Amino acid sequence: MTKTRHHGNRHGRSEEARQAVLDAADDLLVERGFAGVTIEGVAARAGVAKQTIYRWWPSKVDILLDAFVGDMNEELTPPDLGSLADDLTTYLPMLAAFLTETDQGAVFRALAGQAQHDPAVAVRFRDECVVPLRARDRLLLERAVERGELDGDLDVEVAIDRLLGPLYYRVLVTGEPITRTFTDELVRDFLGT
Amino acid sequence: MTKTRHHGNRHGRSEEARQAVLDAADDLLVERGFAGVTIEGVAARAGVAKQTIYRWWPSKVDILLDAFVGDMNEELTPPDLGSLADDLTTYLPMLAAFLTETDQGAVFRALAGQAQHDPAVAVRFRDECVVPLRARDRLLLERAVERGELDGDLDVEVAIDRLLGPLYYRVLVTGEPITRTFTDELVRDFLGT
Amino acid sequence: MTKTRHHGNRHGRSEEARQAVLDAADDLLVERGFAGVTIEGVAARAGVAKQTIYRWWPSKVDILLDAFVGDMNEELTPPDLGSLADDLTTYLPMLAAFLTETDQGAVFRALAGQAQHDPAVAVRFRDECVVPLRARDRLLLERAVERGELDGDLDVEVAIDRLLGPLYYRVLVTGEPITRTFTDELVRDFLGT
Amino acid sequence: MTKTRHHGNRHGRSEEARQAVLDAADDLLVERGFAGVTIEGVAARAGVAKQTIYRWWPSKVDILLDAFVGDMNEELTPPDLGSLADDLTTYLPMLAAFLTETDQGAVFRALAGQAQHDPAVAVRFRDECVVPLRARDRLLLERAVERGELDGDLDVEVAIDRLLGPLYYRVLVTGEPITRTFTDELVRDFLGT
DNA sequence: CAATAAGCGAGACGGTACGTCTCGTCTTTCA
DNA sequence: TGAAAGACGAGACGTACCGTCTCGCTTATTG
Numbered sequence: 001m002t003k004t005r006h007h008g009n010r011h012g013r014s015e016e017a018r019q020a021v022l023d024a025a026d027d028l029l030v031e032r033g034f035a036g037v038t039i040e041g042v043a044a045r046a047g048v049a050k051q052t053i054y055r056w057w058p059s060k061v062d063i064l065l066d067a068f069v070g071d072m073n074e075e076l077t078p079p080d081l082g083s084l085a086d087d088l089t090t091y092l093p094m095l096a097a098f099l100t101e102t103d104q105g106a107v108f109r110a111l112a113g114q115a116q117h118d119p120a121v122a123v124r125f126r127d128e129c130v131v132p133l134r135a136r137d138r139l140l141l142e143r144a145v146e147r148g149e150l151d152g153d154l155d156v157e158v159a160i161d162r163l164l165g166p167l168y169y170r171v172l173v174t175g176e177p178i179t180r181t182f183t184d185e186l187v188r189d190f191l192g193t
Numbered sequence: 194m195t196k197t198r199h200h201g202n203r204h205g206r207s208e209e210a211r212q213a214v215l216d217a218a219d220d221l222l223v224e225r226g227f228a229g230v231t232i233e234g235v236a237a238r239a240g241v242a243k244q245t246i247y248r249w250w251p252s253k254v255d256i257l258l259d260a261f262v263g264d265m266n267e268e269l270t271p272p273d274l275g276s277l278a279d280d281l282t283t284y285l286p287m288l289a290a291f292l293t294e295t296d297q298g299a300v301f302r303a304l305a306g307q308a309q310h311d312p313a314v315a316v317r318f319r320d321e322c323v324v325p326l327r328a329r330d331r332l333l334l335e336r337a338v339e340r341g342e343l344d345g346d347l348d349v350e351v352a353i354d355r356l357l358g359p360l361y362y363r364v365l366v367t368g369e370p371i372t373r374t375f376t377d378e379l380v381r382d383f384l385g386t
Numbered sequence: 387m388t389k390t391r392h393h394g395n396r397h398g399r400s401e402e403a404r405q406a407v408l409d410a411a412d413d414l415l416v417e418r419g420f421a422g423v424t425i426e427g428v429a430a431r432a433g434v435a436k437q438t439i440y441r442w443w444p445s446k447v448d449i450l451l452d453a454f455v456g457d458m459n460e461e462l463t464p465p466d467l468g469s470l471a472d473d474l475t476t477y478l479p480m481l482a483a484f485l486t487e488t489d490q491g492a493v494f495r496a497l498a499g500q501a502q503h504d505p506a507v508a509v510r511f512r513d514e515c516v517v518p519l520r521a522r523d524r525l526l527l528e529r530a531v532e533r534g535e536l537d538g539d540l541d542v543e544v545a546i547d548r549l550l551g552p553l554y555y556r557v558l559v560t561g562e563p564i565t566r567t568f569t570d571e572l573v574r575d576f577l578g579t
Numbered sequence: 580m581t582k583t584r585h586h587g588n589r590h591g592r593s594e595e596a597r598q599a600v601l602d603a604a605d606d607l608l609v610e611r612g613f614a615g616v617t618i619e620g621v622a623a624r625a626g627v628a629k630q631t632i633y634r635w636w637p638s639k640v641d642i643l644l645d646a647f648v649g650d651m652n653e654e655l656t657p658p659d660l661g662s663l664a665d666d667l668t669t670y671l672p673m674l675a676a677f678l679t680e681t682d683q684g685a686v687f688r689a690l691a692g693q694a695q696h697d698p699a700v701a702v703r704f705r706d707e708c709v710v711p712l713r714a715r716d717r718l719l720l721e722r723a724v725e726r727g728e729l730d731g732d733l734d735v736e737v738a739i740d741r742l743l744g745p746l747y748y749r750v751l752v753t754g755e756p757i758t759r760t761f762t763d764e765l766v767r768d769f770l771g772t
Numbered sequence: 773c774a775a776t777a778a779g780c781g782a783g784a785c786g787g788t789a790c791g792t793c794t795c796g797t798c799t800t801t802c803a
Numbered sequence: 804t805g806a807a808a809g810a811c812g813a814g815a816c817g818t819a820c821c822g823t824c825t826c827g828c829t830t831a832t833t834g
């Protein structure tokens with residue numbers, strides 16, 4: 001059965017339109033930056049009516065959140081190499097590359113930026129972007145606790161802040177490149193070796 | 194001397210208008226957020242013509258940069274208590290309060306946000322906001338080097354990243370409150386005690 | 387026979403839906419004016435799907451034409467009092483009241499208005515509204531011809547224009563109220579007495 | 580002094596923009612009908628920003644009223660041939676041609692149409708279009724009264740209705756062409772000869 | 773001590789994008 | 804197979820700001 005393109009029906013939205021909007025928003029963000037993502041532009045690029053966008057997303061931020069959440073899982077799988085040192089040594093450069101070099105990372109940074117301007121965005125940004133990312137971070141540390149590599153009394157949340165804070169700081173504030181040397185030092189420092 | 198409000202003159206700008214614009218921009222940012230800072234709004238609030246703003250500032254970001262730089266010095270003086278441990282234990286909460294609770298901090302966060310959206314803003318943000326702030330951080334560490342409390346080979350820039358990165362991460366990303374416990378642990382960890 | 391409301395069947399259109407649409411259009415026209423008659427509004431008011439309207443009427447004008455034609459016969463029956471003078475003296479105020487005070491008249495005026503904007507509407511308006519109304523006018527005059535009260539050579543169409551033109555002019559152009567004095571004068575003038 | 584094109588200044592509006600809007604509205608009305616006159620279309624055609632239109636005209640009807648009033652005087656000057664019979668015999672075909680064949684007439688008919696849909700438009704239409712046109716009509720009759728060709732007791736307003744009503748009726752309702760024969764008969768009938 | 777020229781408040785201008793509204797089409801499901 | 808439901812592409816609506824411009828006033832030098 002060749003699924004023909006449909007233009008709306010009784011039971012729910014057009015998945016085709018949804019995906020076209022998410023892709024268009026993503027593309028525009030990467031090509032022209034956050035200000036270049038306009039509802040009109042997304043609609044035109046996606047070949048979709050503005051109203052279709054407004055029907056499903058309250059604002060362009062919601063589109064980007066949707067776009068980010070959709071693809072995040074595929075792009076950043078934390079390693080499981082058997083030792084915390086190896087895992088972190090591998091994972092931190094991966095995370096840095098994800099944040100600075102991928103389209104997903106561009107969306108993350110745009111949302112982080114918008115979160116500074118709008119408290120409501122900040123809430124959604126944390127719930128839908130930061131929390132899932134930290135879940136990956138936590139996974140690594142919790143495996144190490146199970147293996148006995150870390151003290152069971154460790155406050156994992158604080159540990160994540162201390163381990164990854166410097167990395168995010170460079171990404172979002174100084175713009176300094178994140179070298180292997182830098183991440184290795186962070187790991188060494190964290191492990192206390 | 195009853196200085197009557199003047200409407201321009203041959204040589205040089207009106208300091209009165211300049212200050213009114215900076216104040217209005219600051220107020221609007223705090224009251225209504227970054228999107229609420231419009232040139233028209235600032236002009237109206239400052240009792241100034243739009244053209245007067247455009248004559249001196251290329252964009253609203255430049256106004257905010259101007260406003261931030263002008264008052265920063267007054268608000269955040271690093272302590273000099275004789276020992277690095279004391280200095281840092283005092284300074285980190287000061288910095289956290291500056292970033293999260295003052296109008297200056299609101300401007301910093303707004304500019305950090307906008308820096309994510311616009312590379313040109315990012316450059317100016319780093320040069321005019323981040324660099325001066327880091328100069329304060331560096332001052333503390335360099336004094337400690339002079340006192341022999343820190344190794345002379347220390348890469349101060351990286352040290353700042355590791356010491357303050359977690360703090361900025363909480364401010365800009367997780368929104369988690371920065372407690373005294375948290376800063377004390379950062380200091381303890383940094384000093385390796 | 388408990389005729390349940392049906393939602394489509396294989397035996398032709400729903401008369402119930404048809405009447406609901408015509409009534410809703412009429413009501414909306416009277417309540418909110420021509421611009422207030424939207425297909426969506428009519429559908430909602432009639433409890434009918436938009437598509438059901440589009441299936442049977444090409445545009446809202448067609449709905450109004452349908453509504454007008456349907457009820458016209460009941461509202462304006464020309465008198466037959468035995469003399470042209472009496473007939474006209476009675477008929478002109480009736481016609482004026484029909485045009486200015488009844489829902490049917492409101493529909494007529496709306497269609498007349500729309501006829502000014504759209505030549506296609508103009509054609510249908512004349513065929514379906516003006517011609518039937520003039521048939522009533524003509525009836526009176528032709529009866530008078532048969533009775534010998536009017537010259538058989540009279541161009542009846544032109545006569546109608548001259549007799550009723552001033553009345554329509556007031557209705558559609560000046561908005562001046564049509565008094566008994568005015569219609570009586572028109573009749574007197576027409577009869578040349 | 581060659582008046583340079585200006586883009587707004589302290590002392591009021593751009594006459595250039597005003598005229599461009601009126602012309603564009605007029606052109607669009609003639610080319611595409613009333614529904615084809617959209618604010619966006621007028622703005623695009625006139626090379627003007629939408630806001631410039633909204634600044635000066637509340638609605639498209641106001642633009643058309645403005646356009647009609649501006650040019651009316653040039654297009655329809657009642658004759659003064661010395662006798663009422665000659666004046667009317669000349670004037671009625673002129674008026675008919677004005678209403679049915681000129682761009683001004685198209686605007687008049689469009690406004691008359693819209694007046695049927697909107698009472699507020701009706702008021703303005705009468706004040707700004709009908710009254711000035713009737714002033715021309717009245718002029719002819721009042722000159723005849725002065726010359727003693729008409730009874731001084733004549734109710735001029737009613738006389739105009741009776742003389743011109745049939746003409747407007749054909750223009751707005753039946754669409755029947757207005758021949759010289761028809762106007763001559765109207766004049767003859769009116770003069771009672 | 774006038775003439776001059778720059779800065780100023782004011783605000784109209786050509787634009788872009790906003791978020792809303794209604795249009796007329798299309799698809800699905802039910803009776 | 805007609806009707807209800809409602810998503811869809813399309814496009815005009817009226818608003819908010821953008822950044823540019825012109826204007827006439829004010830004021831501090833300059834000739």
